[in-house]
Amino acid sequence: MLKIDKPDIVFISESWLTSRIPSSLLIGDLPYLAVRRDRAKGRGGGTLIIIRDHFHFSIVQSIHDTIECLSIDLLTSSSTFIRLCLVYRPPSYSTSQTETLVECLSDLLSTSSYPIIFVGDFNSDIISSTIPPSEISLHSFVSTSDLTHLIRNPTRNTRCIDWLLASDSSIVHNPSVIPSFPSSDHFGISFSLDSTCLPPSQSLIRDFARANYDAMSTFLEHFDWFTLFSHDPHPEPMYCNFVSVIQHAIDLFVPYHRPKPIVSSYPSHIQNLIRHRNILFSKIHLPSVRPQYEKCSRDLLFQIKKWNQFCEHKKLKNSKDLYRHIRSLTSPKVSIPKELIDSSGTTVSGVLNIVNLIASRFASHFTLDDGFLPTIPSHPLTPFLCNVSFLPHEVHKALKQLSPSCSKGHDNIPQIVFRKCAQAISLPLCDIYNISMQSGVVPSLWKLSLITPLPKPDKNPKLAESYRPISILSPASKTMERLVKQKLAPYLFRFDIIPKYQHGFRSGSSPIPQFSINNVPLVTVPQQRDLGVQVIPSLLNRASIEDRVKKATTVMNIMLRSVSRLSYLGLPALFERRVIYDLVLARRIMNGDTLLDRNRFFTFTPLRCRTNNFGIYIEHTKSTPRYHCFSRRVSRIYNALPSHIHLSPSITRQQDEERKRDNQIDAEEKENLKQWKLDQNKDEWVATMLSMLDEVAKNKRDIEEEVVVPGTTKRTSLADWVVHNGLLYLLGQDHEKKLYIPEGRRKQFVKEIHDSPLSGHLCTKKMVQKLSQEAFWGSMNKDVEEVLRKCERCLMANS
Template sequence: MQNLNIIQWNLNGFYKKINELKILIAEYSPDLICLQETNFTDKSHTDLRNYTSYTQHRTNGLRASGGVAIYVKTFFPSKQININTHLEAIAISVQLNETNLNICNLYLPNQTKIELFDVENITKQLPKPFIILGDYNAHSTTWGSEKTDYRGKIIEKILENDNMVLLNDTSPTHINIANGNLSCIDLTMCTSTLAQRLKWKVLPDIYSSDHLPILTYFIPRLGDTNKNKSRRWNLKTPNWSLFSDIIEFEITKIQHNDHSNIENTVKTFTDMITSAANIAIGSSINLTKKPKVPWWNDEIKRAILNKKNALNTYKKHKTLENLIQLKKLRAQAKFLIKKSKKNSWKEFTSSINPKTNSHMIWNKIHSLKGLNRNQEIHITDAQGTTSSPKDVAEKFGTYFQANFSNDIYKQEFIDEIKIPSENSPITSTINPCNSEQIDLNSNITLNEMETALKKCLSKSPGPDSIPYCFITNLGITAKKFLLDIYNNIWHSGTIPDEWKKGIIIPILKPGKKKHSTDGYRPITLLNTMTKVMEKIINLRLIWFLEKNEILSKEQSGFRHARSTMDNLIIIKTEIENAFKHKQILGMISLDITKAYDSVWRHRILTILSKILTSGNMFKYISNFLKERQFQVKVSNTLSNTFYQENGIPQGSSLAVTLFLLAINDIVETIQVPVISNLYADDFNILCRSNNLNTVQEFLQKSANNLSDWSKKTGFSFSNLKSQSIIFTKRRKIKPLKITLDNLVIPNQDKIKILGITFDSKLNWLPHLKNIRDSLSQKLNIIKIISHTTWGGDSSTLLMIYRALIRSKTDYGSILFNNANTSHLNMIQTKLNTAIRLSIGGFKSSPIESIRNIANEISPKLRREKLLLLHCARTKRNTNNPATKIINTYIQEAEKKNIKINNILDRKPYNFPPWNTTFNVNLSLTNFKKENTIPSIYKNMLQNILQEHPNSVQIYTDASKTNNGVGVAMIVNNQKITYKLPPQASIFTAEAIAIYKAAKFFHSECVSPETKCIILSDSLSNLIAITNTSNPPDTTKLIQEETFQAGKKGKQILFVWVPGHSGILGNEIADKEAHNAIDSTSTTNINSITFDDAKIVINTYINNKCHSHWRQLNTKLNQIKNNTNLWTNSGLSRKDETTINRLRIGHTHLTHSYLMSNDEPPSCDTCRVPLTVKHIITECHKYNQYRDQFHISEQICQALGPNPQDTNNLILFLKKSELYNLI
C-alpha cells in the first residue's frame, strides 16, 4: 500500500480558517484532509486547489453549521461510498496501487443523540479495510479523558469488535478556550489489518480552532527513507570457531607484553576482536532502497530473482511450459517468504516474557512488514524547532550535562558541605588484614568472569561495537589475556578512558512531551568489556553488604528475594489496620529530584571508607566515579563529548549498588510510630493514629528530619512531585498540611506508589480503571497479529497475552484480590476478550471453555495462586519486614493443607563464593549405565576410594512414595535416617541426606580422620554443589557445612555413584531411606524449599481448577473432561480457529443468531436444531463425506486431540463446504 498522509481537523468554519488550513497544507502536504464543522451550505464554494472534494452539509440547521468534508489529492483516483445514516458522515474509497482504502469522516455534535446501532450501522456499510475518524465528542479514560460518558461507552463497545483498533495514544485533541481544560474527543479507528501500518499523532501547531489537527500516516517501508545507516554484525550465522582461532593466533604476538599502558593494551585487544569479527562474522549496512526486513535471507533473494527471470522469459516466449514454470517459481517465493516470516516471528516470541513491553512487539510487527521504525526527534524550545539529528543530539547533550552539573545542588550545600568535605582526604579505618577485606581485594578469577558472562544475554554492542557474545566465544588464551587486563586495572585502580565513556540514547518518557528535552530519559550504552568487570566487582560488593547486613532491611530495591510487592503489601496492611481500628493513616510519598544524577560521589566514597580498606575495591570504585564522559546518539548521529560532573553512571550494575549505599541512611531519619518504606529511590513514610493531629505531628517531624538529611547529603526533595494522602473511613476529614522546606506537600485523594494507585478508601477502583484502559491499548496487538499469516497461531498469541496483558493484571493482584467483584470485572472482561481472540473463539463462546482451550485458570484462582507464591517467597527471607505481614495469609493457607510456614531460609554465603570451590568427582558418569555392567562400576569406584585412603565413607540416599519422604546415610555400620514432609521433592530429600552427612562429619563424627567421602546417586545435587553463583537453597546448606568443615581442617569429597548397581553402601542407604518413611522412630525434619512449595501450590490450584471444570455442563465438557492442554501443532491459523470453535460448540454457523437477535437455526435436511454435534456426527446430508474421511460417530473422538482425527475433520469440512461457515 502506498504511503499516505491524512489530516483530520475540526476547524469550526471552513471560510474563517481557510488561511490556517492553507498553512497546514503547505507544511504537511496531506494526501487526504478530513474536516469537521465545515459550516457549508448548498451554495458554498467548497473546493481546494489540487484536491477532489467530497462534502456532506447539515440540512436541518437555521444557519450554516456542522457538516463534514473529505479532500483527496487529484493524483489519487477516488469515489464516494454511499452510506445510509442520519449522522453527519461521508465516506470515500481511494485507489492505492492495486488496493482500495476506504475512509469515513464523522462528526457527532453534543446535541445529537446517538446509540450503538447508529455507529455500527456505518461500520457495517464500509468495505474493508477502512479508517473511520472525526470529532466524536466522546469521553473515555481508554483514550485519555478524565471520565467516561455515555457516548464514550458506545465507542468502547465498537472497539470490542475483534477487527477494530483505536489509534489514539491518549494525547489531548481539544482545548476548552474558556477554562483551558484539555480533552480527547477526536478519534481515529481502523480495521486491524491497517493498524500495523498506521502512525497517529496530534500536531503541535495550535490554530484558532479549539481542536488540534491530527496527522495519521502510513509508516514508510525501510527503503523509503535515506537516513543514517548503522552497521550491524551478522550474528545469525557466525563462524565462532574461525573467530576464536584468529584471535588465539594474533594474541600470541602480544601476550608477553606488559600492561603498563592499559589504554594501549585495551585498544589493541579491542581492535583484534573487531578485526577477527569482520573476517569470521561480517557486518552489513543497508544502503539500498529495498526493504530491509528480519525475514530476508539469501534463499528468498534467489527465489525472487528466479521468479523475475521466469517472468521475463514468459514475456519473451509465451509458451505453456514457461507459464507453468513462472507459476511454480512464484508459488515457491511466496512459500519461502511466508515460512521465513513465521520463523522470524517465532524466534522473537520465544524471547517474550512479562518484562517485554508493547513497544518492542510493535517494532517487531513493523519490522516484519518492512516498515521504518526510526523515530525522528524534533526539539522545540525558545530558539525554535531543531530537526537536524546532530543539532538535536547537541541539545540533549547540553540538557543532560546540566542535570549532572553542580547546578542541581543548593548553593548552601556546595559552600558549607561539598567544597570543605572534598578538600579533606578520605581515609579508611578498616584493618586491611581482615580476612573479608583480603577476599574482597583478591585477584579476579576466570570462574568469576565466566559467571558474569552467563548473566550477560543482550546482543547489543557497546560503543566499541563488541557485543557480549564476542567475549563469550573468545578462546581460553584470549580470555586469560582479558583477565590479565582486568587484574591490572584491579590492582592499579586505573580504568581506561574509553571504558568510562557512554553513549546516551534519549527515550521518551510515557505521557511526556515528545518535542522537549525534559520529556526524555537517558539510556546509556557502555562498553561490554567494562560491564563484565563491573558485574564481577558488583557481585563481590553485594555479597559483602548482604552478609554484614549493611543495607537497611527497609530497602527492597535491586536485592535478591525482594520485590516491590514487599513494600506495597506493608502499605496495604497498614491501611487495612487503620480501617479495622477506625484510625486515620497519613502517608507521604517523597520524590527525590533527579536522584541518580544528584548522587554526591564524595559521600559514596566516605561511606565506603567506613566499611572497606583502601585496597583494590576502594581504588577501583574511586576511579570508576571520576571523569565520566558521554555522547548522545540521535538517528545514528553522535553529539560532541560531554562531561558528567556528578551522579553515578547510567547503565552500570555497580552504580545501582552504589546508589543503594548513598541513600541507605535515609531510613534512620524516621522514628516510630512512623513507618518508612524504601524501594531504590522510591521513599514513603506513613503513620496511623486515632487523632489526625497526632498523625500530622509525627509526619511533620519526619519531614523536618528528612529536610535536615537532604541538606547534608546533596539530595533534594521535589515539593510539587511529592504527595500526601489520608486513608480513613471517616467522613469530612481535613487534609494533611505537611511542609517540606517551607512548602506544603500537595494532598491527594489517590496516590501512585510503585505502579499501584491507592485511593483514600482503598476500594481499588481508580487502579482497576487504569489497568482497564492500559489493556484496551494492548489488545490492539492481539487483534492485529490474529489477522496475520505469520504470527496468528494460538500458542504465539497466548504467549503475547501472558507477557503483555495478563502480566499487567498480575502485578499487584495480591493487593486488590478482595476488591468489589463488579470492579474486578472491568479488567476480567478485557482478559476474556484477549484469550478468546488468541484462540479464535466465537463471540458467544462460554468463557470457561475458552480458558480450558487456552490452558488458563480463572483470574480469581490466579490471584489466589500469586498470593500463595508471594507468601512462600517472602517466608524464604526472614530479614524481610514483610514476613510479619503475611502470617495471616499463611494461616489461611495452612487450612487448605498448604504448608509454607516451614520454608528454608535463604541467607548470603558466610564465605566468599568467588574464592571457594568444592571437590566433586563425577568421573563415573563417563560410563553410561545401559552399557556398563555393575562390576565395572564397582572396580572404578574402588580405584577412586583407594586414591583417598584413611577417609570416612558416607553413603546417602532418599526415597519418596505416596506415604512420605525418607532419607538415610550409612557410616560404616551406623545407619542414620530422617523423615521429611510429604511435600518435599526427591531433589530436596537427596540434598538433605548429603547435608546431614556433611554435618555429621563436621560436628558429630568421632573418627580421627580428617577426610570424608560422601557418595550419592543424585547427579543433579552433586552438579549443583559446584555452582556458587545461584544454587538451590538446599545446596547452599551443603556448601556452608563443607566450608565450615574445611576451616577446621576437615576435607570433604563428593562422589557420584550409580543407583541400583550393586554398590553395597548405596543399596543399604536406599533400603533404609525407604524404611524411614513408615518408621515411627525416625527423626522428623519439618523443612521444605521454596521450589517444593511452588509445586504444592501449583498442584493445589490445578486440582481446584480441574474440580471446577468437572462440575460444569458446557459443550466442551462432553468431549474433554480434564483441564490438560490439547495442542494443535502443524495447523494453520484458520484450521486451528475452526477446530477450537467446533470443540467449544459455538461457531458462526450455529450461534451467529445471538449477534443479530434472530431465531436459532435449524438443519434444513433433518429439521432439528443446528448444532456442532449434529453437523459432525448426525446430519444425513454429510453421510458420504463422513464415511469418506472416517469421521467417528462419537463427538468426543471426532473432536478429540488425535492429530489424524483432526486432519480428517478439516478435510471433511472442506469437502462438505462447511469450512468457511465455522
C-alpha cells in the first residue's frame, strides 16, 4: 500500500507487533516513520501509525497503560495542531475495561483545544439496533461529546465496527470504505483533511548536484577580491565578505528543488491484480462476487510475497546492495524524544530546554587546559618555526582533498562548493589564511560548529547521556587545519620534538605499546597478548581471580596457572625467557635444524638497512598474522640484536645467496623500468607533458594550468601530475601515484593483467576497477572491452 497509494498517514489497529520486531523492518528505506504502542502482555493487539518522515508531530503521553490507544498532535500548515487518535478495543472487553477506555478518550478530548479525530477498531456495531451492556458507556460517550460518526457502511461482513469520529466534521473530506489489506479480514477506511489542516509541505532546498560550477568558478575568478579585502584587512571582516560573495554566487548558479521521496512500485502484474480487486470490491454486496474478491486478495498476497523474495534474492548478488538493504531493515529512524530526563531525574520538555540539557552534557566531556607543559628533551640547536605562510597552489591542493558532500558548517557553504570552485577561491582564501597566521586571529565563524546528537545503541533515549555529538565545522577552517598540519608535522619529526615513545595519533606509528629488550621495563596493560596470558591489574587479589577461574573452562584454568606464575616470576623475567626461546627457535629454523616447514607459514629473507648489516623480513604466505604472533615477534627482536651476532658463517652464507637473488631481481626491475620509459617517450602526449612539467620545475609555466587527457573530456591541472624515476604518474584523490599507460602499450598491458592467474579473467567492470587502482589513461573502458571481446577463455565461458 505504501508503494502503490503513497499515503501520508496510515493507521493500523491490532498490529500484532512485539519488541523483537524493529520498526525498520516494516518501513525499510521508504520515507516514513513508525509510531507504535505494542501490547505489553500476551499476543495480538497493538496500534501502529505510519507517517511521512517530514511531518512535524509530537506523541501524546497517556496515563492509561493498559489501554491500546495511540495519539499524536500533528502540526498543520496554519501553525496549529490537530490531534489524531488510533484506538483498538478488543471484543473481549468487559464493562469495567470499556469504562476505562472511555475515561482515556475523555482525557484526550478534554486536554485538546484543537480538533480531534478518533479512528480505529472499536469492535462495536454502530448500525445495529441493539447495544450490548458492555458497550453502552462507549456509545453514550460518543453522543454526549458531540462526536460525529463519519462511516456508516459495513467494515467487516455486515457490521460497522471500525469507527471514524471527528469533533469537527467539516475538516474531514471524502470518508469512505476501501478494500482491505490482503491479510486482513476488515475493510479499510480512507479520508482526507481540509486544506487548513494539512501538514506543511516540504520546503525548497538547494540542488547542488545540478549547479553550474563552471559559471560559478568564472564569476569568482573575475571578482575583484583585492578591492573587497582592502577596505578592512582583518580576518573577521575579510571572511564575512568572502561568505557574502559565495552566497551571492550560490543564489545565481545553484537552483532550488523540492525533494521527492523515492518510493518504488510493484510490477505491472501486481498492479493489475490491485485494480481487479478494487473493481470486485465495488460489487462486493453481490453474493457471487465475494468469493472472487477473497480469492483475488489471496492471489495478491501471494504475488507480493513472491515479488519481495525475488527482490531480496536479486540483492544477494551484489554485496553493496545487500548490506544497504540489511542496513535499511536494521537501522531504525530515530529522533530525540519530546521529553528528556536530566541527572537529577527531573523531566525536561521544550525544544530550548532539551537543547540546553544536551549541550551541557556534551560540554561536560571537555576539559580545560591546566597550563602544565611536559618536559620534552629537545636539541639545543632546534630553530624556531616562524613566518609560516601558505601559497595559492597549496590551498588549491588542500581544497581538492575535501569530499564533495553537501554538509554545511555555520557559514552555510557546503563542501562541494569549496571543492568544485577550488581554483577560483584558492587565492582569496590564501590571503585570509596568511593574515590569520600573522595576526593570530581566526574568524569567529570558524569557532562555531553544528552539533548533531546521535543516539547510542541499546541506550535509554530519554537520557541525555545516551547521545554522542557529531560536530560539523566550516570547510574553510578544516582546510586551514590541514595546511597547518602539513607545515608543522615535518618540523616536529625532523628535530625530534615529539618523543619517540609517543605513538598515538602519529602517522606511521602503531598505538600498540612498544617493547625493547635493552634496559626498558615492560609496561603492564589490562590485556597483553604478547605473553600469551591475560594480565589482570589487581594481581594481588588472588582469591577473586581464583573464584572467577573456578567457574571457567579448561582454558581459563591454564590462564590461572599462567597468572600465578606471572605473579611469582614477574613480567620482565617471563618476557626475557620468551625472547631467548624465540631467538633460539628462529636460528634453528634458519639453519634447517627443525622439522618445521617454514615455507608453510613464513619465509625469512634478508633486509639491509643503515643500522644493521643483516636483518629479517618476513613474507607471510597466509593472511596477515597478529602483531604478537611468533613470526612478527622474531622480526622485531632479531633486527634489534647487535651486528656481530648476525655475522656467523651460516647467516653470512645465506646473506650472500640472498644478495645474489636480490641483484638478479634488481636487474630485471631496471630492465622493465627502462622499457616503460621507452614506451612512454614514444607517446607524443607524454613527451609534451614531461616537457611542460620540466618547465613548471623551472618556474617557466604555471602549475595550475589545465590540460585535457586524450580519450576523455577530463581536465586536470599540472599539479595533478608528477614524474618519478622518469615515468609520468597521475596523482589520485589520496595522492597515490597512478602510472600513465602510453598508447602503444595499453592493450598488451590489459591482456597481461587479464590473463594473470591472480586476476581470474575478470569482467569489464571489475577489470576497469582493478586497473584504475594502479594505472590511468583516457580510453580505459574502450580498450578493456576490446581486449575482453577477443579473449577465447571468456568467450567460451559466456557461451
